[in-house]
Amino acid sequence: MQKFQAVKDLLASAEKDASAFYEKGNNAAGTRLRGAMQQLKVLASDIRKEVTEKKNTK
Template sequence: MEKFTKLKELLASVEADAEKFYNAGNSAAGTRVRKAMQDLKVLAQDIRAEVTEKKNSAK
């Protein structure tokens, strides 16, 4: 559950940069959004692996 909480916090932290990129055209904010999205992807993969491991160990 700790990783899921981290994922939510990361998504919330990138929201301001997404607003700046999409609404104000700030390209530096776009770079930060891309980095955050990559971090989210990695974290989501970790969560998937953890869930699968936990599910399979319960059998």
């Protein structure tokens, strides 16, 4: 459940960068947003593996 909370926290912080990039044209925010999206991808993959392992051990 910790990883899921990390996803929620990361998404909340990425939302600020998304707003700055799309609405204000801040390129640095775009770079931070891309990094956050990559981290989300990794976290999502980890959660998928964890759920699959837990499901298969029952």
